[in-house]
Amino acid sequence: MAVRVGFSRSFEAGAAAKACAGPIRALGQASWGIAFCGGKHNPEAFLKALKAELGDIPIVGGSAAGAITRAGIGYGGLETAVAGFFDMEEPPFITVTKRLGEGEQMAGRELGEAVRSQAPDGRVVLLFYSSVAATAPLRLHPGSPLVTGFYEGLGNAKVTLIGAGTLTDMNLSNSWIFDGTGMTTHSAVAVVLPADLCAETAILHGCVPVSSFMQITKVHGAEVYELDGRPAVQVLEGMLGIDLGSCGAQELSLIATLGEKHGDRFAPYDENAYVNRLILNANPSTGSITLFEPDFSNGAIVQVMSRDNALMIESVRKGTEEILRRTAGRDGQVALYIDCAGRASARSGAPVEEADVMLQSFKSDMPLIGLYSGVEIAPVNAQSRPLDWTAVLTVLYRGG
Amino acid sequence: MMIPADTPMSHDRLVQELDYYRRECNDLGARVLRLQEEQSRAFREARRSRTVARLIREAYKLVDRTNEIDEIGALMLDIIVNNTICDRAAFLQRKGRDEFAVTHLVGFEDERTPTTLVLPSAPLFFYTTSQTPMESPASELTRLLRLPYVLWAFDAGSAFALILGNRSEGNVSRPFEPGDQELIEGALSVYADIVYRKRTEGDLRAAKREADTARAAQASFLASLSHELRTPLNAIIGFSEVIRDQILGPNGKLKHQEYAAHIHDSGTHLLSLINDILDLSKLEKEGEIPLNEEGFDVTGVVDRAVRDALPIAQEKGLSVETSIPAQLPQLFADPRRIRQILTNLLSNAVKFTPSGGKIVLSTRIEDRQGLLIEIADTGIGMTAQEIPRALAPFGQIQNVYSREHKGTGLGLPICKALVELHGGSFEVASVPGQGTTVTIRLPPDRLVPSP
Structure with missing residues (x-):
């Protein structure tokens, strides 16, 4: 298995897709991909151009308030990042629900049931969903009923659920996802990764209590x-x-x-x-x-x-070093960074970009792809939960 | 009153103490929260103030990224949205009194994009907030971007305008304010400046292309003309020699012999002129004169050039002296071209030096500067203004000396070009009435070390 990542900050969606696809095409024919696309691009034009470059492969992911890769970080709205996956032991199972508008818990249940049909015990599942339900007044698709419904549908199966609520920009203007075949809104997509891929996750925080209980x-x-x-x-x-x-x-x-x-x-x-x-x-x-x-x-x-911005930076540094320590000696394939948009310097007022600190601390040759998100989903104790104001750094590695 | 350490505290006392600590904890927490927020606000404001400098710095780098004016607008908007994190942005250009055309825009995704704006009395700077009444120009500008909060600047000189827009005044955006004038006008002026610079560069490139084309056409014309003239001239010169030298028997009259000599002289002069023109046109088309380089004895070439010039010099009553060191290393160059240079320069010196004058040709090795060849005369000389003209092709043709003295007027430019083709330098120093010194320097790597 191999993963290649491309990044672009291009004015035009077609050019952005081509630039992102370049490093992936250089390795051959990818079997599927994850794509994050800045909200100032036309997502359909981007996806069409990307498929023209990579072939008609399943693409999951969605809108991103910004993208994070080793080649570049930004949240102006024109950033795009794509990861191409090669030579996987088995193709990933991709399932979609387009019914977030009818009820997040029910939609989550639908996803969970579809995942359960794949005998997913021990698998890593990636989940991307569109965060914004309405703009005037602003209403979000909450992640917690979606995740609750997912676990209801999953039954007794145990999976490692990692995901993101997507946004088109820092101002929560809109959101959409790539569901494996096209672009949709008010939807969620789950990707069940092959059995040989495992995940190690670190949740990076940055808040301190300032009141009594x-x-x-x-x-x-x-x-x-x-x-x-x-x-x-x-x-x-x-x-x-x-x-x-x-x-x-x-x-x-x-x-x-x-x-x-x-x-x-x-x-x-x-x-x-x-x-x-x-x-x-x-x-x-x-x-x-x-x-x-x-x-x-x-x-x-x-x-x-x-x-607390200082704590946030410290948490990023320590958490990144910790996950590298935990995965030392393992066959790391790709790192995924799901970063709350509020942590970006333009919003948090942090003197440095915490994503930059993560990249500097992540001393590894492993490909890395990330996005600025609305909600982050990661394991907390036994089950995964939607989180706010966190960054979730995941290393996918081969083996048990 | 002190409470002994081992006395259990009453429930009321514990509750009282807990309330105290809760209150203190919440007060301290509130102060921490406000301090954190003040610090974040200060960082965010500092970041925004740095935005102007960063934007201008990044934007000026576009100068080296592309020559396409159309591409500059897109790249510039990319930099603007990346630095300001605005939702939409557009460049416009005034096309009529009240009409602007949208030239570049970003942030419209799949929406219908605006193409024109009609704005009577376009303001130089304008912005909207939630307090702005929806009247002109706010109504036109917010309608253009289909966003409620816009920031606008117009540069009447360049006719360019820039507009940024946000959906909200909260979150990462804050309400636009007068202080944003610096940001938007800075971005607009950089854009106008780069576009102007690229247009000027484009005009210069076009002018150079035209000049190069014209020069190539001129050289090509001269080359073909020279070839066309040379063939019949060779016949004229050859047959005039036959007549002048009475090779086929005595001419009927002395005048026939005299006229044949005139035809021969004129033909020879014309052939020399044509050869010079041909050389020059090849030299102007860089690299078209190949150098047949070899190691040779400079002294021998100098002697032959002096020998060529000597008869006419003696006829004019001029003395010609040479000064050549005994141990001169061989020169690696084209001997035919070096001789052509020396012959030409000596011929000039003889031509422009009045009777009784002196010509000195000297050579020497200069430290780190290679071989120096100097030809000095005590001739009529030139003014400082005349030297560049004499070195320019055809410059001397219009010069008064060329009319008084026989010659093509192309000798000096050809000599200079040939020296430069060898990697050397060519300098002329002259004082009217005192004489002229031509100095040639050939680089050290042209000297062949003695075995």
């Missing part, structure tokens, strides 16, 4: 109304010292998250113990805040988390 006392879906019996907006206003009614409520997503600590609540701080939820919106009229995901329930104990 608070209980969610009123929640409906992704809408958190009360924390410790007080309107959630009021709690955050008090902490931030600002009037959320007067500032752009969207700015909240640049400032704070809500974090749920798993395991021993009173154990010393461990970034891996937290599942963080970005705040999509604040609604002064209802006193509620809208989270990216609807998976915090009534009674959940959470903390207000501050995004």
Whole structure:
């Protein structure tokens, strides 16, 4: 097996596809590919040009707020990255649902059932789904019911699920996916990798708790109304010292998250113990805040988390070194970097690009492809969960 | 009051203490949160302010990337969106009083793309925010990009305009503000500057191509003309020699002999002129004169050239001296061309030196500069302004000396070109009324080391 990666930041979709395909074609005929395409490109034109170069092979992936490869990093909207896979032991099984609009959990179940039919025990499954459900007002396809449904459909099978909610840009304007045959919206695609491919994953964080524990006392879906019996907006206003009614409520997503600590609540701080939820919106009229995901329930104990750029950089450095240590001596084939768009310097205000830090720390010849995403999905304890404000670095290697 | 360490705390006391620590924890956390946000905001603003410098720096690199003006617009928009992270951007060019044509645009994906903008009284700088009333020019500009928040600049001098647009004022974008004038005008002026530079370069390249074509046509014409003239001239010269020298028997009249001598002189002069023109046209088409290079004795070539010039020099009452070191290494060059150079220069010296004057031909080895050959005369000389004219092809033909003194006027340019073909240098120094010195330097690698 071999993997080759191409990158481009080209003005025109056809030229971008050709540039990305160049290094892949140089090795021969790839059997399938992963493609991430900046939202300023016409995805159909890009896909058509890519297939003209690589042949009519299955392409999965989708829109990307930006692309990350060794050849380049960027999130201006014109970046594209493609990985071509060669000489695989068996072709990957690709299954699609186009029913996210009808209900994410049901769509996830559909995917999970299709995956279960392939006897996937022990397999690595890649999942890409379109994050944006509607733009005015902004509504997302939450990843947590999708993942919950996926596991429901999967039954007792055990897989390593890694994935991303795609975005066309940093402003959550739109999203779409490549589903193996074409481009679709409100859809999700799962790719069951061959049995000989295993995954090692590191979740890279960057948030620290800045409050005592608070209980969610009123929640409906992704809408958190009360924390410790007080309107959630009021709690955050008090902490931030600002009037959320007067500032752009969207700015909240640049400032704070809500974090749920798993395991021993009173154990010393461990970034891996937290599942963080970005705040999509604040609604002064209802006193509620809208989270990216609807998976915090009534009674959940959470903390207000501050995004800490220094910690983020440190986490990237340590996590990357750690995954290299864990995969040392293994037959690494390709690395996949799923990076929350909010971590890009233009949004986080970090003095350096954390994706650059990852690349510098990832001292390996292994091909690497990544995207700036809306949601990251990675194993947390026994099952995978959608995560916010994280980066998920995965190394796919051969063997058990 | 101190509480002894082993006294268990009451429940109320514990709750009170826990409340205190929670409050303190939340206050400290809130301060950390605000500090983090202030730091991030400062970094984001610093990043934006660096954007202008970075954008201009990256944009100027386009000068070396392409010569295609049309391609520059696309590459420039790529740099702009990459640095500003805007949702859409377009370059426009004013075509009429109120009409602009969209020349390049990015961010429309598969949507219908705009091609023109009608904008009466185009402002030089403009932007919209959520507070901007939807009246002209906001209405036209937001309609063009189909986005609510736009940033616009127009450069009336170049007739170029640039517009950027965002879907929202939040997240990675912030509301446009007066301070963004520097960014958009900087980007627009760099674009206009590069386009102007590329147009000028294109014009220059076209002019050079035309000049090269014209020069090649001229050389080609001269070459074919010279070939056409040389054949009949050889016949004229040959038959005039027969008549002049009475090879076929005595001429009837002395005048026949005299006229035949005139025909012969004129023919010889014309042939020399044609040969020079032919040489020059070959030299102008670089590389068309092949050098038959070999190692040879410079002294011998100098002697033969001097011997050629001596009869006419003596006839004019001129002294010709040579100064050649005894141990001169061999020269690796084309001996026929070197002799042609020396003969030509000596002939010039004889021609322009009045009776009683002196001509000195000297050679020497110069440290690290190779072989130096110098021909100095005490002739009429030239002014500083006349030297370049004498060195230019056909320059001397229009010169007053050429009318007074017989010659093609192409000798000096040919000599200079031949010396340069050997990798050498050719200099002329002259003072009117005192004389002229021509200095030839041939590079050290042309000297053959003595065995």
